[in-house]
Amino acid sequence: MIRSRRETLGAHTLIRGDCTTVLRRMSSQTVDVVVTSPPYNLGIEYRTYQDQLPEDAYLDWMEDVCASVKRIMKDDGSFFLNIAGSSSQPWLPFELMSRLRKLFVLQNHITWIKSISVGEITYGHFKPLNSPRFVNRNHEHIFHLTKKGDVKVARLDAGVPFTDKSNISRRQHEMDRRCRGDTWFIPYETVRSRKEKFSHPGTFPIALPEACLRLHGAKPGGVLLDPFMGVGTSLIAAERKGLSGIGVEKDTRYVNIARKRLRAAIGTREEDWEDE
Template sequence: MDDAASAAGPPSLTHRLILGDCLDILPTLAAGSVDVVVTSPPYNLGIAYRSYDDRLAEEAYLDWLCRVAEQIRRVMAPDASFFLNIAGSSNAPWLPFELIVRLRRLFVLQNHITWIKSIAIDRGAAGVDSVGHFKPVGGQRFLHHNHEHIFHLTLSGQVKLDRLAIGVPFKDKSNIARRGHAQDLRCRGNTWFIPYETVKSRAQKFHHPSTFPVALPRWCIRLHGKAQASVLDPFMGTGTTILAARLEGASGIGIELDPSYLAVARERLGAEPG
């Protein structure tokens, strides 16, 4: 294990970037010590990661992720939130659902958020607004995949959230007084439109095949609503979650198998090379 501690945030907050297999590292973390987990594991779709082979037999993949989830459960505080971002594909459409059903013995599914990466909105005579990027799917059987899942898992199903921390203004302002709201802010609901930034080269995506935008973990951390939370990403990749933690005034622990991706995370966080 190569543990590169970084104090790139405010002095009381630490951001630890750890090189290793999360199944080896998670058991070394204290039980009940984490407030928010935001992670996107490999999806078993044959993505070309540098170290990890993303092509396991389906049963082996599901068993493996369940073992990781058991360790995540162990390190979660009683009122912690676990935001699990995952998607299927046209060839493996059941996979995210198979996984979430298996996780039922460990967690309560408190919210199911749909992360919308791209959307076309019909505006009548004004035409159609098409916003956001997605990877096109060829052929004539399948639609492009414009969304992914974010499963919000908790230990009790009773975790209070700060819904207005990621709230949106009321469309109809008369609702504010009529429904007794203190401010022009309402819960945004469980569809989150977070587009990828437009990039022109792989370098702008840190030479990593499957990052998520930093707004995604930022919204999760904000929604959980705990000041100076302790955030964990056991499949850290390029460090997006830990960067989000720092931007949200939270501590972070990121675990990543591949030294190159860990090096990118260090660079993004302004951490000393390990």
């Protein structure tokens, strides 16, 4: 059992603790947007968390966490759940979504493309897989879950400019912007050293939670929650967009990295916490 500890950094609250218990203590209908990437149950080597539960236990646990998320979320809130399967466990994300059908409407299903080849040119970082059976996995899922499926999204804020500008007047668009669609190419930022990888095996790029916040139409002063904060990537996106972030993470070392990253983003300094 980990002792919870919390800190306020600017507009944000970072909590070292188990989200299963922390979320139960949070007030209902207080969060605008949830952006999170839980453990995928694929045996990823986190520092303390063992990412290999029996499948039913994993699904029960995730269902329980997501039920708390639903209670905490406002009725017009958005829950962006990033998850992936593997070649040997391709069904897992879909098994989870089938459980979550009882709780949420799947309003949008976005494919996060981490690398892509267009013609002969590859964009993004390509991690080779040497398999006689499987092709490389270059994508993950972002499930956009809402309570009733009727949340208005800011398609154009999250959109892209027209390539053919003649479309603007021809189709009477008010601005040079069209919907991006449901495939988002967001490569990892290039890192020059191991230190920049934050000693965490499964982060997402800051541009991913930023895109989710844009699609939701999140406004400054709104509240973002990440129950599986890791090294705080979604809280940095919240800081950049003027939202207050609440992040929960059970591993002290990851919380300390999140604290450092967030302090750098808002411009303050302080000492590390110790395990207790």
